[in-house]
Amino acid sequence: MTDISNVLQAAINHDNQTQTLEEVIFDAIAEARETCDLSGSNSANCAVAWDIVEELQAEKSHKKQATKGKSSLESYCDRHPEAVECLIYDL
Template sequence: MQTTLEVVQAAVNAHQNGVKTLDQAIKEAINEARTTCDRNGDNSPNCAVAWEIVEELQAEKAHQQQAKKRKTDLESYCEQHPEAVECLIYDV
């Protein structure tokens, strides 16, 4: 069985490579956690690990959303208008 870190990292890598979205990975992890808990019982270690994977994926999604929101107005403007004088960077 893969460790929690390996499963979460694989889902994040798949998201970054465009294979599937983080939302899809979260939905799959929720379904897997429900199946695992039904099969092994709600108090089993496998059930706890399955839900921990769901929590880690949700935390990664929240982290990525926070990272997107940290841009300043100038950064947003420069993404849309990289040729603008305000956005040019010179090495001196």
Template sequence: MSNIEKEIEQQREEAREVCGSEGTESQDCAVAWDTVEELQAEYAHQRSEKPKKTSLEQYCDENPEAAECRVYDD
């Protein structure tokens, strides 16, 4: 589990505790769940980003003249 996933779980527990003690209509309850939603949105954004380059792509970026990196046009 990644750090952000752990943080989401921790914030969920905290939101449940706040809403349980102060009521679901309280401002603190709304803020706690807003925090959870923001973390979930950030997690989704991180997962949707372009995948990192493969080791071959990294190598070719550093060594474009290498035989493995040649690109032939038809």
């Protein structure tokens, strides 16, 4: 299976033109719809096209989560891991 980061990078740098991730997702959705229209909605090509869209959307979500800052509770627990509010119990 091809590594999604390679697919993502190739899609973004297609034709030496830099695109945003949102543009790549939009293009992938259009391509998936076209592929499904040509090959049929139950074809393997259609499934692969939508898998690519799903992976790109997951990558967007992961990037968004990575840039998300810590909450005040997370920052507090980093400084005071022994505090009652920060204790985690396994049941």
